[in-house]
Amino acid sequence: MAIGVKVLKRPERQVSYVRATLKGMALTFKHMFEKKVTMQYPEEKSTDSEHGGGRWSISPRWRGTHRMLTDEQGRSKCVACGLCPQVCPANCIKLVPGEDEQGNRYPLIYEIDEFRCVFCGYCQEVCPEEAIHVGVHYENSEYSRDRFVYDLERLCAQTHPVSTLWDPSDPAGE
Amino acid sequence: MKGFVLLSVIKMLVVFTVIMVGVALLTLMERKVSAWMQNRRGPNRVGWAGLLQPAADGVKNILKEETFPGLANRWLFLLAPALSFIPALLLFAVIPFGAPLPVDFDFTLGPLGRFVHHGPMPLVVADLPIGFLFVLAISSMGVYGIALAGWSSNSKYALLGGLRASAQMVSYEVPMGLSLIPVLLLSGNVSLSSIIHDQQIGLWYVLPLFLSFFIFLVSGFAETNRLPFDLPEAESELIAGYHTEYSAMKFSFFFIAEYSNVVTVCAMVTTLFFGGWDIPGTHWDETGGVLQSIATSGFFFVKVMFWVFFVMWIRWTLPRFRYDQLMALGWKVLLPLALAYIMVICVAIYAVDRFTGITDPVLKSLSLFGLNIVIAVLVFGLLDRGVFVRGSARQRRPLEAQARRAEVTT
Numbered sequence: 362m363a364i365g366v367k368v369l370k371r372p373e374r375q376v377s378y379v380r381a382t383l384k385g386m387a388l389t390f391k392h393m394f395e396k397k398v399t400m401q402y403p404e405e406k407s408t409d410s411e412h413g414g415g416r417w418s419i420s421p422r423w424r425g426t427h428r429m430l431t432d433e434q435g436r437s438k439c440v441a442c443g444l445c446p447q448v449c450p451a452n453c454i455k456l457v458p459g460e461d462e463q464g465n466r467y468p469l470i471y472e473i474d475e476f477r478c479v480f481c482g483y484c485q486e487v488c489p490e491e492a493i494h495v496g497v498h499y500e501n502s503e504y505s506r507d508r509f510v511y512d513l514e515r516l517c518a519q520t521h522p523v524s525t526l527w528d529p530s531d532p533a534g535e
Numbered sequence: 536m537k538g539f540v541l542l543s544v545i546k547m548l549v550v551f552t553v554i555m556v557g558v559a560l561l562t563l564m565e566r567k568v569s570a571w572m573q574n575r576r577g578p579n580r581v582g583w584a585g586l587l588q589p590a591a592d593g594v595k596n597i598l599k600e601e602t603f604p605g606l607a608n609r610w611l612f613l614l615a616p617a618l619s620f621i622p623a624l625l626l627f628a629v630i631p632f633g634a635p636l637p638v639d640f641d642f643t644l645g646p647l648g649r650f651v652h653h654g655p656m657p658l659v660v661a662d663l664p665i666g667f668l669f670v671l672a673i674s675s676m677g678v679y680g681i682a683l684a685g686w687s688s689n690s691k692y693a694l695l696g697g698l699r700a701s702a703q704m705v706s707y708e709v710p711m712g713l714s715l716i717p718v719l720l721l722s723g724n725v726s727l728s729s730i731i732h733d734q735q736i737g738l739w740y741v742l743p744l745f746l747s748f749f750i751f752l753v754s755g756f757a758e759t760n761r762l763p764f765d766l767p768e769a770e771s772e773l774i775a776g777y778h779t780e781y782s783a784m785k786f787s788f789f790f791i792a793e794y795s796n797v798v799t800v801c802a803m804v805t806t807l808f809f810g811g812w813d814i815p816g817t818h819w820d821e822t823g824g825v826l827q828s829i830a831t832s833g834f835f836f837v838k839v840m841f842w843v844f845f846v847m848w849i850r851w852t853l854p855r856f857r858y859d860q861l862m863a864l865g866w867k868v869l870l871p872l873a874l875a876y877i878m879v880i881c882v883a884i885y886a887v888d889r890f891t892g893i894t895d896p897v898l899k900s901l902s903l904f905g906l907n908i909v910i911a912v913l914v915f916g917l918l919d920r921g922v923f924v925r926g927s928a929r930q931r932r933p934l935e936a937q938a939r940r941a942e943v944t945t
Contacts, residue, residue, distance in 0.1 A: 377915075379915050380915075382849075382852065382853060385852040385853065386848060386849070386852045388852075389572045389848060389851050389852045390572075390848065392571070392572050392573070392574055393568075393571040393572055395574050396574070397571075397574055397575060397576050398574045398575065399570075399574075399575050399576040401576075
């Protein structure tokens with residue numbers, strides 16, 4: 362049996378190679394003078410509007426490294442309810458709850474292993490206090506692997522904007 | 536004699552340096568041109584506008600680890616880059632790159648003796664009387680490097696790349712050589728200097744020998760393994776083809792060889808069909824002088840750069856050929872075309888010489904140019920209907936007929 366060759370039904374008039382080549386060359390030449398689309402990354406970033414003139418914007422669906430929001434006294438909003446470690450599918454949140462004299466719960470240890478994290482954003486969705494958030498942020502390089510386990514202090518110190526993908530006043534997404 | 540040797544050594548050093556630096560910058564140019572054609576910016580981080588990028592690449596390639604595939608034939612593996620690199624650099628020895636430069640010196644240098652040179656010095660490393668035959672001979676040596684690289688790597692991708700390269704380069708050598716026969720017929724000489732001289736007093740050979748130029752250009756693309764004929768190193772099929780297993784400087788050598796082959800083919804196109812270092816419309820450049828030498832060298836550079844740009848331009852315009860299309864184009868189209876063209880040009884030159892009595896080279900070229908318009912219309916108007924590259928419409932008919940026969944028999 363012969364090898365099956367897929368034969369395109371192309372009219373013979375259109376298969377002139379030289380003419381098609383010249384046409385294509387005109388097209389590629391035209392492209393040389395068109396506006397360049399490259400983003401000059403370290404100078405222009407898709408997270409800021411200052412450079413790049415707002416040409417580049419990160420997707421609203423972006424979920425990056427976490428940030429813990431703090432109250433007026435600079436303490437984390439977290440009440441150590443344990444919902445985020447419970448819901449986390451990657452099991453990357455380590456939480457040891459503590460309690461002070463007034464009976465307020467607070468996290469003794471709160472660590473997120475950003476290597477294990479799959480950035481699903483469930484922790485932000487499940488958090489009743491709107492404390493833990495996924496951030497609009499993507500520059501995470503470090504010199505050692507253990508720097509990727511973010512502790513509570515580090516999570517609170519992050520300043521990048523947080524994801525607004527999930528609206529806490531409309532939990533069902535309606 | 537010693538003066539001649541001294542000048543030759545200086546010319547060799549100059550040409551070698553220019554080629555090596557030029558090839559380094561060509562890699563940058565290629566990346567820039569390809570970026571621009573895709574609406575990108577290209578490398579612009581290292582140095583001003585990325586001008587130091589070749590240096591950075593070079594340093595990287597020198598510092599990288601030299602790897603050897605476990606079962607590779609070590610000596611051939613080492614020999615292959617050199618075998619493709621040396622012919623590529625040798626080729627530029629015969630290409631004249633400017634009007635003769637008047638050089639006069641007479642001095643004694645200690646024990647080395649007396650160095651004397653008077654009169655014009657041709658701006659070519661070796662003005663060989665066999666001219667482009669040397670180019671054809673040496674350029675076919677390059678295939679050894681590629682085939683050996685493919686074979687000695689002990690890798691199926693490299694082997695396939697080497698196989699494709701050897702078949703392709705051997706095939707296209709034939710139309711390439713045959714396309715230069717009309718040049719030989721018209722100028723009566725294979726020396727590149729005299730071919731340039733003929734074009735200065737007559738017209739550039741692209742006009743009277745247009746089809747030769749076309750065939751030479753297409754075969755040149757195939758000989759240098761550039762797109763659309765880059766099957767030996769087709770990334771999407773063979774990873775990197777014959778140099779898959781090469782790393783560091785050995786890989787760089789293949790790269791340098793490829794680019795200097797491109798420069799050579801472009802310089803050959805310029806020399807044979809576009810007047811070499813001739814400045815069109817003037818006769819000032821034909822008399823020797825320092826100023827003339829500089830101006831003509833500059834003009835030669837501009838012409839070669841245009842063709843180099845053209846090569847890159849084509850690269851980003853045309854997709855890669857299928858292997859059977861490549862072979863069909865070489866053997867079934869370019870070879871008969873080149874042979875037929877030789878016949879036509881033979882008859883035409885004979886007829887012009889014998890019956891019209893035109894002796895002025897410009898008029899002679901013009902009358903051949905008229906003939907070439909007719910041939911170009913015939914070739915590109917009538918023949919170019921799925922013949923250059925066999926379209927599927929032509930394949931369909933035999934397939935359909937086959938299917939019908941099969942139905943009849945069953």
